Amino acid sequence: MTILNTAIYAALLGLVLLALTWNVVRLRRVRAVGIGHGEHEDLHRAIRAHGNFVEYVPMALILILSVELLAYRAWVVHALGMALVVGRIVHAYGLARSSGASTGRAVGIGITWLVIFVASVMTLIGALVGMFTPYE
Numbered sequence: 001m002t003i004l005n006t007a008i009y010a011a012l013l014g015l016v017l018l019a020l021t022w023n024v025v026r027l028r029r030v031r032a033v034g035i036g037h038g039e040h041e042d043l044h045r046a047i048r049a050h051g052n053f054v055e056y057v058p059m060a061l062i063l064i065l066s067v068e069l070l071a072y073r074a075w076v077v078h079a080l081g082m083a084l085v086v087g088r089i090v091h092a093y094g095l096a097r098s099s100g101a102s103t104g105r106a107v108g109i110g111i112t113w114l115v116i117f118v119a120s121v122m123t124l125i126g127a128l129v130g131m132f133t134p135y136e
Contacts (some may be wrong), residue, residue, distance in 0.1 A: 002068065003065060003068060003069070005068055005074050005077040005078060005081065006061065006064050006065040006068045006077060006081065008081065009061065009064065009080075009081030009082070009084060009085060010061055012081075012085050013057050013061065013084065013085060013088065016053070016085070016088055016089060016092070017050075017053060017054070017057070020046070020049055020050040020053055020092060021050060023046045023049070023050070023096075024043070024046045024047055024050050027040070027042055027043040027046050028043065031043050041099060044099065045095050045096060045098075045099050046096070048095060048099075049091070049092040049095040049096060052091065052092075052095070052109075053088055053091075053092065056088070056112050056116070057084070057088060059116065060084050060112065060115055060116050060119065061084075063115075063116060063119035063120055063123055064077060064080045064081055064084065064115070064119050066119070066123040066126070066127075067080060067119050067122050067123060067126070070122070070123065070126030070127065070130065071126075072122060072126065076122070080115050080118065080119055083111050083114070083115050084111070084112065084115045086111060087107075087108045087109070087110075087111030087112040087114075087115065088108065088112060089108070090104050090107050090108035090111065091104060091105055091107075091108025091109055091111075091112065092108070093108075094106070094107070094108055
């Protein structure tokens with residue numbers, strides 16, 4: 001068993017998290033706001049992009065890791081990982097441009113939900129099959 005494939009996406013998403021965090025810090029400095037968003041729409045969007053990332057990515061990575069540990073093919077892990085990275089970047093970009101409905105936000109969250117759904121189903125199936133597979 002390995003976690004090398006998931007580790008690639010955990011590292012990439014860690015870098016995305018740092019970029020989103022830096023954006024919040026940068027805007028807090030520019031707007032001179034220590035806590036909250038101070039009624040600055042750009043800061044509010046940056047905070048939400050960061051928060052939304054933190055709300056979804058940990059569970060998605062746990063599920064992708066579960067898929068890998070359950071010995072699904074590496075291409076499946078890579079497909080889920082790449083989709084998650086793309087989805088989160090597209091979502092953050094869409095939210096950075098508009099606080100209203102946007103294509104980026106819709107596509108990004110749709111991809112994220114799809115990754116979580118697919119990885120959840122695969123993990124559940126893999127775990128159930130594993131429960132009934134005799135050890136050699």
